[in-house]
Amino acid sequence: MGRQNVLELRGVSKVYGTVIKTQALTDVNLGFEEGSFSAIIGQSGSGKSTLLNILGTLDKPTTGEVLIAGRRTTEMKSNELAKFRNVNLGFIFQFHYLLPEFTVFENVIMPYLIKDKGILPFGVKEQAEKLLALVGLTQVKDKNSQQISGGQQQRTAIARALLNNPKVVLADEPTGNLDSDTTETVYQLLRQINKDFGTAFIIVTHDRRIAEKTDRIIEIRDGRVVMDVGIASTA
């Protein structure tokens, strides 16, 4: 018996537009196991970002189902989905998407502020400090999020994605605009977290060097899965 699928797509298709229709995804069936470390590759416009957005419940499929931790997210209402996302998913975006009005530390604890309506539960502060130490940002934690380097911002985003101890972290080009040394540091960090916390990672990248270091490579072309290699086991 393999491990349980923590995230699963069943017959997912996505069509944009009503008059002029663009088929972004066609009948995608994928399963991601707990603690897996996968890469989705594809050229620009292939549909890989659409796939990631649907995986992260930020976008809804036109047809098909998305199951996260055994729950059908396609049937959830907007607010229920927001709460579900907060608890189960972590996001790392290409452009970091830190809140410029807040410090590094405040950005990291933001998921908890959202969840607990502004009150920080006991132990969260320590957890955040631990994660910041893990990503090597203890020194800059009280700086404004715009006063640190690109690599540091990306590491802040990683710490933020991990704070809620989510089952899955979705990363969209997490090393997209970083130099090769920083890219390697960030990759090592994601790997270590994957190993230490058992968090499943799904990384969208166009960087083959990164993709080849993962356990599974899924290639998307014209909205279809054309290659799925590694230790994957679909549902």
Add this chain to the structure above:
Amino acid sequence: MFASTIAKRFLSANKRQTFFIIFGIALGVAVQIFVGSLIGGLQETLLDRTIGNTPHIVITSDSDNPQIENWTSPVQSIRGVSGVSTVVTVQDGQAFVRNFTKDALVLLRGFDIAEADKIYGFLDTIYEGTAPASVNETIVGKEMQVEHDLALGDTLELQTNLSQPFDTDNVTIVGFYDVGVAAVNSLWVITLKQTTTQVFGYGTNITSINVQVNDPFAALDIATTIESQFVPPGLKVVAWQEQNAQLLSGFQAQSISTYMIQAFVLISVVLGISSTLAITVVQKSRQLGILKAMGTNDKQASNIFILEGAIFGIGGTTLGVFLGIFLFWGFAANVKDSATGGPLIYFVLDWNLILISAAIAIVACIIAAASPALRASRLSVIEVIRNG
């Protein structure tokens, strides 16, 4: 709590913009309070000067005979009417002053001086001499003194019956008053009732009942009550409003123009806040997208902007109230009446006006935030992420 943390940080991250919005609201509220207080103060001052020292309701005979008999019981009843503050009985009539060379017609008015002072305030206006204390003593006004070159101790020879030129009564001037109204100063010869009883031969009868009420604007209703319930037929009851229709319509026009000014100021404040917040939603759409991706729900997202509206409203209104009061104080203290040299209007704060203006401004700010808040709640994460 979460929404307020975000709202406060959004506002403090852009202090200059926040300051200008709050200052803009403050100016709007200040203008409202200033204009409202100014017009209110002006009306109050004008009303006080016009009817402050006159009876609000006057009851006289409706026939050729000016005398009112059996007045004790109606006066007693009128004193008990709710809203009535002072009731004064008067004995008066016209007389010729035989030793005046011109303008010899005067109005001889007999009062119980202490009682009448509650309405007319004569005692404080006596600038020379004393109040009449015994029969045949009288005080006359400033204009009469100047016109006829009168001095204390002078005698006025009064003739009340034209057909009997030699039947005169002499009264002695013991004081001079100035109530600030030339028509009164030049015409009224004020004395005790004992004097008028003797001069006119009215006996115990009086010629009018003067009434002052607590709220001048209620005078008309009180007059109707008095007329229908407490006075015998043959008497007429007239409230001040019936003789000052122009003043009243002036007040009304003034009030309406004040409301118009206040409404337009309010509308411009609301539009200003609404459009600024709408721009803020666009400015912060990236942040909203991140927050929503991390699990902020639609209600929390809209609350951020509702709270921003509330913070703008409370901050701007508080500042505006102080500014408005300060402006009004400055006006009242520095703008003088060119005729008297005293203040043109009194510095009297109408707290009702201030509290209502403040409450409306705060509510308006929150309402102004509704549309931007709705926009924030509908903002789709995917749009933000796709557009970077």
